[in-house]
Amino acid sequence: xTSEGTATECFIYITLxxxxxxxxxxxxxxxxxRSGLTLGRFVxxxxxxxxxxxxxxDPVELKLSNRTYxxxxxxGVFGALRDSGPDHWGRHVIERHVGKPQLxxxxxxxxxxxxxxxxxxxGLNQVPPAPLREFNKTIQLARLQEVxxxxxxxxxxxxxxxxxxVEELLLVGTSMGGARPxxxxxxxxxxxxxxxxxxxDRWNMARVEHxxxxxxxxxxxxxxESRLESVADRDVLLVKRFDRERTDGGYHRARMISGxxxxxxxxxxxxxxxxSYVLLAxxxxxxxxxxxxxxxxxxxxxxxxxxxxxxxxxxRNHAMIARHDDWRLSPAYDLTPTSPISQDHRDLALLIGxxxxxxxxxxxxxxSSRFMLTRQDAxxxxxxxxxxxxxxxxxxxxxxxVTEGDCALIAGAFxxxxxxxxxxx
Numbered sequence: 001x002t003s004e005g006t007a008t009e010c011f012i013y014i015t016l017x018x019x020x021x022x023x024x025x026x027x028x029x030x031x032x033x034r035s036g037l038t039l040g041r042f043v044x045x046x047x048x049x050x051x052x053x054x055x056x057x058d059p060v061e062l063k064l065s066n067r068t069y070x071x072x073x074x075x076g077v078f079g080a081l082r083d084s085g086p087d088h089w090g091r092h093v094i095e096r097h098v099g100k101p102q103l104x105x106x107x108x109x110x111x112x113x114x115x116x117x118x119x120x121x122x123g124l125n126q127v128p129p130a131p132l133r134e135f136n137k138t139i140q141l142a143r144l145q146e147v148x149x150x151x152x153x154x155x156x157x158x159x160x161x162x163x164x165x166v167e168e169l170l171l172v173g174t175s176m177g178g179a180r181p182x183x184x185x186x187x188x189x190x191x192x193x194x195x196x197x198x199x200x201d202r203w204n205m206a207r208v209e210h211x212x213x214x215x216x217x218x219x220x221x222x223x224x225e226s227r228l229e230s231v232a233d234r235d236v237l238l239v240k241r242f243d244r245e246r247t248d249g250g251y252h253r254a255r256m257i258s259g260x261x262x263x264x265x266x267x268x269x270x271x272x273x274x275x276s277y278v279l280l281a282x283x284x285x286x287x288x289x290x291x292x293x294x295x296x297x298x299x300x301x302x303x304x305x306x307x308x309x310x311x312x313x314x315x316r317n318h319a320m321i322a323r324h325d326d327w328r329l330s331p332a333y334d335l336t337p338t339s340p341i342s343q344d345h346r347d348l349a350l351l352i353g354x355x356x357x358x359x360x361x362x363x364x365x366x367x368s369s370r371f372m373l374t375r376q377d378a379x380x381x382x383x384x385x386x387x388x389x390x391x392x393x394x395x396x397x398x399x400x401x402v403t404e405g406d407c408a409l410i411a412g413a414f415x416x417x418x419x420x421x422x423x424x425x
Contacts, residue, residue: 008106012081013121013128016053017324020250022121022128024048026057030076030106038076042069057081057120058257059287059320059327060264077105079261084120085109087316115184115191118243118256118321142231144183145196185238190246192238194229203406205336206237211397212335213239216304218392219385222297224331228400235401242331243321255322256330259315262287267314275315276351277302281371289326292372297329299364299371303382305348306359307389308337309413314349337413344418360419361386390415 009029013022025048029041042062048054049066056064058080061071074082085108086094094111095103103111109122114129123129181196197206210226217223225240245252260266262283265274281298285291298318305313312334319330340346347357353366361382368378393414397407 008104010106010110010122010124011126011128012057013123014055014057014255015119015121015253016055017322018252020247020252023051024126024128025054028081028106028122030104033072037072040071040076040078042071042078042081043067055255055322055325057255058261059322060257060261060283074266075105077109079264080118080257081109081120081122083256083258083261083319084112084116084118084122086112086116119253120255141185141194141229141236144185144194145231145234145236149181149196149199184241189240191241191244191251193241195237195239197234197236203409204235204402206235207400207402208397208406208410209334209336210237211393211400211402212308212310212337213332214400215308215389215393215396216301216332216335218396219300219304219388221300221304222329222331223335224333239333242333245323252323255327257320259318262318262320263315265315267316275349278351278353278367278370280315280318280350284320284329285372287320287327289328294329295370295372299368299373299378300381300385301332302348302350302352303364303385304332304335304389306346306352306364306419307385307415308335308393309340309346309359309416310336311338311340311347311349312336337410339410339412342418343412343416346416346418386415386419 008031009027011024012026012028014025015022024045026042026044031039031041033039044054044062044064044066046066049064054064056062057078060080061078062069062080069078071078082105085091085105091103091108094108098107098111110124112122114121121128181198183194183196185192185194195206195209197204206228210228213223213226224242227238229236229238243254243256245254259280263274263276263279264283265271277298281295284294284298288294301318302313304310317334320327321330322328346359348359349357351357352359353363355363355366364382365375365378368375371378373381394407394411397410398404402410
């Protein structure tokens with residue numbers, strides 16, 4: 001308690017590398033200030049700092065130290081903690097479960113399931129709680145699809161059996177996403193994020209997104225593993241959790257932070273001047289154990305997003321992970337095309353180069369040196385990827401079951417006329 005406000009606090013747990021059980025690592029306190037701002041305070045525990053295997057929560061703000069970290073940004077929540085919270089879909093499910101239209105940031109963290117993104121956990125007790133539930137199984141996809149449909153339709157607050165089903169859907173698993181319905185499911189291979197189609201989708205999003213992940217891999221990108229499941233007459237996309245590794249004793253967890261945290265920014269409109277591939281490359285170069293390889297990979301992803309008109313390439317759709325001590329760029333995920341009307345000018349969500357967010361080849365080249373690439377190497381990558389996307393998108397889409405009708409709807413997304421070099425591509 002302080003004279004300036006009432007403190008709300010929690011303990012933070014971490015599952016250390018090559019282990020399966022969480023340990024208590026830190027304490028987090030929020031205080032409402034007279035100014036109206038919320039101040040967040042974070043401190044690592046002395047016992048945790050004394051461990052030889054202790055690791056920092058992120059490579060940006062919360063480095064291993066006995067100092068007290070403070071922030072008023074993000075509603076008084078540090079980026080690495082925010083990244084452990086639910087995405088838009090997860091928040092919606094939690095709000096329905098709690099019965100309130102909006103909660104505080106700390107409330108979302110405390111109400112999230114144990115299987116959140118990364119290696120962190122949150123609770124009110126100093127001793128980490130034991131896991132309360134098993135994971136949904138892939139054989140339950142039909143039931144999960146039904147509950148997801150009910151939530152999308154915004155039916156009345158569930159009670160009884162439906163309430164229990166909503167609790168199961170709290171296993172949203174990741175903050176690195178958006179508003180699409182999803183749940184975490186398990187099979188013999190490990191954990192997957194199940195992404196469900198919506199009745200108002202313009203095309204079969206599950207099959208189209210799977211096709212984009214396959215196409216990205218064909219372009220040489222490091223991409224999350226994915227597969228499709230059919231449930232009655234509905235398709236579900238399963239994306240493998242790359243922040244989890246199944247072992248005989250449980251799951252090893254990788255620490256994970258979003259591009260938002262790496263950029264030290266947020267979703268607010270006034271903060272979007274830092275939404276930039278160039279700035280992201282510079283931060284990546286400082287944080288990555290392999291800055292040359294990761295900067296090149298980021299350049300390729302930027303190029304791929306431009307080639308498929310993926311205007312949803314916001315910073316939450318980029319991440320870094322650390323399975324041990326070293327931080328690396330995560331595999332690519334959430335790659336979806338849009339089909340804008342304009343044939344001359346399309347923008348991405350992040351700034352690309354000298355021409356801002358303009359998704360064309362010349363703009364991609366304009367800051368290629370910041371990605372640790374020579375102009376010649378960058379130009380070769382753009383040419384190769386342009387040919388691959390142009391020549392193979394239809395073949396790959398059809399091979400994974402995208403219909404002719406849906407191919408016609410998305411055809412305008414790929415290597416649109418305004419993307420090309422004015423002369424030699």
